[in-house]
Amino acid sequence: MGHRNLNPTNSYSHCPANAASRRQHLLRDNPLYSHLSLRRLSVDEASSPAPVPQSYRALVIENEYLQLTFLPELGGRLYRCVYKPTGQNIFYQNQVIKPSHWGPFMPAEHNWWLAAGGMEWAVPVHEHGYEFGVPWNYAVEATSQDTTVVLWDSRDSDRLQFEVQITLPPQQAVFIVRPRLTNPLTNDTEVQLWLNAMLTLGSQTIAPETEFVLPEGPVVVHSTGDSLLAAEGKVMSWPIYGGRDLSRYANWNQWLGVFVQQPEQNFVGAYNHTTGLGVARIFSPQAAPGVKLFAFGPDFNDRGHYSDDDSQYFELWGGANRTLTYANKAAALYLKGKGGQIDLGLSVSSPLQGQIRLIAAEERIILEQTVALTPGDPWRQQIAWPDDLPSDATLTFQLLDSKNKHLLDYRKLK
Known part of the structure; x- marks a missing residue:
């Protein structure tokens, strides 16, 4: 100060x-x-x-x-x-x-x-x-x-x-x-x-x-x-x-x-x-x-x-009166399926160790990683859209801490 x-x-x-x-x-x-x-x-x-x-x-x-x-x-x-x-x-x-x-x-x-x-x-x-x-x-x-x-x-x-x-x-x-x-x-x-x-x-x-x-x-x-x-x-x-x-x-x-x-939703943003x-x-839609x-x-x-x-x-x-897809107090997520691939990005608000999961069609895990994240080092990854996965399949992204507490859980259609 x-x-x-x-x-x-x-x-x-x-x-x-x-x-x-x-x-x-x-x-x-x-x-x-x-x-x-x-x-x-x-x-x-x-x-x-x-x-x-x-x-x-x-x-x-x-x-x-x-x-x-x-x-x-x-x-x-x-x-x-x-x-x-x-x-x-x-x-x-x-x-x-x-x-x-x-x-x-x-x-x-x-x-x-x-x-x-x-x-x-x-x-x-x-x-x-x-x-x-x-x-x-x-x-x-x-x-x-x-x-x-x-x-x-x-x-x-x-x-x-x-x-x-x-x-x-x-x-x-x-x-x-x-x-x-x-x-x-x-x-x-x-x-x-x-x-x-x-x-x-x-x-x-x-x-x-x-x-x-x-x-x-x-x-x-x-x-x-x-x-x-x-x-x-x-x-x-x-x-x-x-x-x-x-x-x-x-x-x-x-x-x-x-x-x-x-x-x-409780967030707006820009990238x-x-x-x-x-x-x-991040705000309360009821209060503000x-x-x-x-x-x-x-x-x-x-x-x-x-x-x-x-x-x-x-x-x-x-x-009162990469791009962001979803955000809460823990993290901001970018998730987009386009051109036969899935682009992912994640930025956290404070350091954490935990796990990332990407689930397709409600039950198929197509990505699972143990990560150590800090606000100064955003996580990014690209993966191929599985050939046998329907183009309209639902994608669910999860971020869990070291005690398996869900910090972010987002569900998105392609």
Whole structure:
């Protein structure tokens, strides 16, 4: 654990010239905004913005496999997550801190959302909220078992209070996020709470070979610039729609945001086939059912509003309101039968010794291995599809620990 002065970016002046007048309107209409303070810029600042070097105080914690960097001054965001065995950052990292026209306010020029990268806390209103660029408070709680960073926006009693705890356990390639929202007011207050991870999975910009892992079934379109897809607010199928496999970013055109209607499985994720880096979000569908995916699309031409290097990323949202096939707290699995062979990959969250089994047609063991696995060394294997096995046979993958406890049990049709 440590503090560092981080100079990750150049920063632009961060507030539109007419934002102060907009704030007065918000104060009259919604007590959620009563604590929001925006600086009015001069006409020259607003019309001809220019980046200047800016340093931020960074809080860094790490274990054997992950290094987490927080920027409390920039919305308390989790700015970096480096996978130490390869040195790759799972998050997008913008080279500039640049206000964009996206956000909850209308008209659009009143917004100043920062596509800075990392994981942001989108609270207390829709879209990205408005606390993404203001200083947050923090504390560090270290025990013999783990290290937890506690971030909070305010503990004033006259407003909603948001706190998020990020725990890094030892010897595991995972971190745990626990958000908490408290209403000390005497009246009910409408609020939205989302966690937004801005990701590229080991590259500066999103790779065409990125694959998105959402539950198959209906999704609701939040917004899109692709006229060949369902319109905003309409339902469409995932991942195949109009003959296109939208789980592959190479098949996208323009921007698209979708909500998963009823997530029955407890994970979503993504995998970058170019960098070999993937991520999974494990959650309770009952406690945090909100799942949203957003990406710009290769043909999106408005990148200059948030970046100076033409970079792109995708967003994996969660809220209350090789590729990944299945994941749980113990491991992430890739399993695909294609072209007369079976491709397998397994990444564990903590070291273990145990056994792997691949069972076909419910009872035929076609692979059985004793393994010693660590988070820094994913297991991969290819085996031929048995000639006498029907092409529609069910495949079952099992991971057992040294005491024969089932850590992962997944059943899949070819």
